[in-house]
Amino acid sequence: MSLREKIGQTVVQHVEHAFGAGLANKITSEMIGNFLADQPVGGLFIGGEVIRHAYGAYEMYSELIHKFQEKSPIPLLISGDMESGAGGAVASLTRFPSMMALGAADNKEHAYNIGKHTALEGRMAGFNWNFAPVVDLALNWLNPIVGVRALGDNPFKVGELAALIIKGMQEHGMAACAKHFPGDGVDLLDQHICTSVNSLNEEEWREQFGAVYKTVIEAGVYSIMNGHIALPWIEPYDKSKNRHRPATVSKKILLDLLRNELDFKGLIVSDALNMGGLTGWDSYENRTIESFNSGIDMMLWPGASYIDLMERAVHEELVTEQRLNESVKKILQLKLNIGLLHDTDSMKKPEIPYQDDAQIKENFNVAKQISAEIAEKSITVVRNRKGILPLDPHSTNKMLVAKIGAKTASINTDMDGVIALLKNRGIEVTVMEDFESWDCLTTMRNMELEGNRWDAFIVMTCLRSQDFPYSMRPEGASGKALWAIQSVETLQPVFISMITPFLINDVPYADTLVNCYSSGKQTRESLEKALLGEIEFNTHSPVKTGGWNE
Numbered sequence: 001m002s003l004r005e006k007i008g009q010t011v012v013q014h015v016e017h018a019f020g021a022g023l024a025n026k027i028t029s030e031m032i033g034n035f036l037a038d039q040p041v042g043g044l045f046i047g048g049e050v051i052r053h054a055y056g057a058y059e060m061y062s063e064l065i066h067k068f069q070e071k072s073p074i075p076l077l078i079s080g081d082m083e084s085g086a087g088g089a090v091a092s093l094t095r096f097p098s099m100m101a102l103g104a105a106d107n108k109e110h111a112y113n114i115g116k117h118t119a120l121e122g123r124m125a126g127f128n129w130n131f132a133p134v135v136d137l138a139l140n141w142l143n144p145i146v147g148v149r150a151l152g153d154n155p156f157k158v159g160e161l162a163a164l165i166i167k168g169m170q171e172h173g174m175a176a177c178a179k180h181f182p183g184d185g186v187d188l189l190d191q192h193i194c195t196s197v198n199s200l201n202e203e204e205w206r207e208q209f210g211a212v213y214k215t216v217i218e219a220g221v222y223s224i225m226n227g228h229i230a231l232p233w234i235e236p237y238d239k240s241k242n243r244h245r246p247a248t249v250s251k252k253i254l255l256d257l258l259r260n261e262l263d264f265k266g267l268i269v270s271d272a273l274n275m276g277g278l279t280g281w282d283s284y285e286n287r288t289i290e291s292f293n294s295g296i297d298m299m300l301w302p303g304a305s306y307i308d309l310m311e312r313a314v315h316e317e318l319v320t321e322q323r324l325n326e327s328v329k330k331i332l333q334l335k336l337n338i339g340l341l342h343d344t345d346s347m348k349k350p351e352i353p354y355q356d357d358a359q360i361k362e363n364f365n366v367a368k369q370i371s372a373e374i375a376e377k378s379i380t381v382v383r384n385r386k387g388i389l390p391l392d393p394h395s396t397n398k399m400l401v402a403k404i405g406a407k408t409a410s411i412n413t414d415m416d417g418v419i420a421l422l423k424n425r426g427i428e429v430t431v432m433e434d435f436e437s438w439d440c441l442t443t444m445r446n447m448e449l450e451g452n453r454w455d456a457f458i459v460m461t462c463l464r465s466q467d468f469p470y471s472m473r474p475e476g477a478s479g480k481a482l483w484a485i486q487s488v489e490t491l492q493p494v495f496i497s498m499i500t501p502f503l504i505n506d507v508p509y510a511d512t513l514v515n516c517y518s519s520g521k522q523t524r525e526s527l528e529k530a531l532l533g534e535i536e537f538n539t540h541s542p543v544k545t546g547g548w549n550e
Contacts, residue, residue: 003321005074006328007310009042010292012079012269012300015064016046027064033071039307042331043077043129043298044068047089050081050149051192053410057092058125065126075340077175077298077331079129083149085114085367086121093121094367097374099134100501101517102161103152103542105377110370111161115168115176117367122174124360128338129175131225131269133165135212136184138543141502142473145196146185148499148517152542153185155208159215166221175338178216180227180271181258182247183209191228191277195246202233213262222334223267226254226296228277241281248278249287254295267330269298289313297327368522375522379530381537382504382545385511388494390533391456396427400454400491402444403433404461404474404481411462414498414519418460421528430454440480441487448490457491458531462498462519474506482507496527505546515541 001009018035019027046061048054065078080089087095096102096114118130135158138150151158166176180191182198182205189196200208213224230237230244235252238245247253248270258264270291271277281287288302288309299306313319335341381389399422403415423429430452435443463478474482485493494512497503498519504510514530514537516523529535 001074001328003314003324004307004311005040006324007307007314008040009074009328009331010296010298010310010324011039011041011302011306012043012045012077012298013039013041014045014301017301018304027067029067029071032067036068036071036073039304040073041076042074043079045079045300047080047127048091050083050088054087054089054091054093054095056090058086058090058121061090061125061127069126075335077129077335077340078127079131079177080122080127081132082118082122082127082130083132083134085118085371086125086127089122089127090125093125094364094371095520096367096371097378097518097520097523098148099151100138100148100542101374101378101523103150103157104380104515104517104538104540105374106157106161106540106542107374107377108161108164110374111164112168113366113370114374115165115170116172117168117363117370119169119172119174120363121367123172127174128340129177129223129334130169131177131179133162133176133178134180135159135162135178135216136180137186137208137212138501139185139208140188141505141543141546142188143185144188144190148501150185150543153544154542155211157542159212162212162216163219166216166219170220170222170337173338175222175334177223177225177269178213178221179225180229181213181224182226182229182231182253183212184227184229191271191275193276194280195228195230195244195277197230197232197244199232205231205233210262213258213264217262217264221266222337223269224258224264225269225271225300226258227271228275231257243280246277246281248273248296249281249290249294251294259295267297267334268295270296270300272300273302285309289318292319292327293323297330371520372522372526375518375520375526376529376535377538378517378523379526379535379537380501380515380517380541381530381539382513382515382541383511384537386492388456388492388512389514389531389537391531393425393532396455396532398428398430398454399456399458400430400432400444400447400452401458401460402481402485402493403431404459404478405463411519414524415460415462417521417524418528421524425528425532435477435480435484440484443484444491445484445487445489448488453490457488457493459485459493459495460498461496461500461503463500463503494531498523501541501543501545508546515545 082088085096086093134149136146169176186198226247228246501515
């Protein structure tokens with residue numbers, strides 16, 4: 001390979017960054033050829049993102065990715081955010097309940113099968129590398145990033161389930177990627193905005209995140225993604241810069257700890273290099289070169305000028321060609337592991353696994369069944385002090401439902417889905433969702449004073465943080481709604497949290513509370529069945545939920 005080709009191998013380019021948003025424009029083979037001639041990248045990222053909905057059908061991706069592979073002299077790694085199934089990237093594919101739902105269900109077979117079917121469906125669309133599983137620990141209920149993306153807060157359980165996901169994925173032709181080293185979920189900072197801090201001391205870190213990474217490395221995970229996360233016990237606060245040093249630019253974290261001590265031989269890929277957790281560290285040129293020299297093998301979205309910058313850096317001996325060669329070998333090894341290259345070093349075009357219509361339908365049906373079983377086993381009753389649950393289906397004829405966090409269209413649709421299921425049973429449902437009056441406390445209390453009575457009172461919350469859908473403190477209309485509920489006198493609220501498992505921290509005196517971890521169709525159906533006693537509630541929480549007098 002030429003120097004430029006070797007540097008190109010270290011790039012994971014976002015297709016939309018290069019060709020436009022939404023893939024709405026027709027990307028021709030000629031356009032692809034011209035792009036790859038100038039930017040001979042080693043990998044692409046495509047599809048929905050963690051903070052963005054999936055879109056499109058798998059046939060579109062398959063056709064487009066095939067064009068890229070045809071035009072690339074060296075087969076490409078095609079990556080995506082498929083943390084809860086291939087449906088996280090491609091709308092027409094299966095999206096399983098969240099990882100925390102799997103943690104609640106605590107089923108090893110399901111963990112393996114999530115990996116397997118993510119690989120089968122993702123490869124059908126052309127993907128061969130998944131930026132998953134998340135192996136962070138949900139240790140801080142205020143953390144805005146981890147939330148239900150985590151399998152839980154117990155390092156043994158997280159490592160055990162993650163290792164099975166990895167096995168299922170990699171045994172079916174897709175590279176897995178454990179993230180975000182050295183571990184998110186400890187503080188309340190957001191890496192999109194600034195460097196977050198894993199503040200555990202050395203002993204705590206080794207017992208928790210260290211144990212998880214030891215497990216997934218022993219399980220043979222092909223790649224690990226670092227986060228823009230500081231780890232002060234090994235890399236102290238940088239007084240010269242007056243800020244914490246993120247792992248992305250830390251040899252102590254990536255080389256001494258991950259490579260040498262934990263003995264990780266695979267590929268290290270950065271988290272997105274345009275995130276505020278890194279960009280505030282130094283100038284673009286300095287932080288990019290420092291990241292690579294600190295041990296990153298593949299750079300996620302490093303910018304259009306990256307290859308030119310790195311060529312200059314090698315010529316000026318700011319980066320050694322030996323260091324570059326080390327990363328290129330790891331990249332080629334990963335491609336070899338998943339069948340993109342022959343042992344003879346000759347190139348092999350990746351084959352999308354052939355599946356006839358009947359096989360595709362069968363795989364979808366199996367994945368759907370797995371998803372339904374996880375949903376059914378994950379609905380967790382956190383508190384049931386007054387024995388209200390399950391509701392008596394024979395005497396529950398009228399129900400008041402307060403919808404909280406319903407301002408976003410998709411959230412509203414999910415909550416309305418639960419209400420529709422209740423109505424289909426013949427239950428008369430009164431819905432309250434407007435708590436914006438000057439005196440929010442009078443809303444439901446006035447209904448009580450007017451003589452209205454119901455057989456059950458459901459407080460359904462679907463709270464999400466900013467634009468990131470993983471945790472939430474009640475504010476605005478949501479805060480007013482929870483405030484108003486404290487004023488009712490004849491009603492006994494059953495709180496249902498569709499997403500965050502930590503609502504109880506904001507309603508610590510709640511006598512009845514259920515966690516769902518997801519708001520998808522199968523979760524909604526399982527919730528409705530559990531409420532009316534058709535299936536049993538789970539009593540195993542994957543996280544410590546808080547509240548008083550537990």
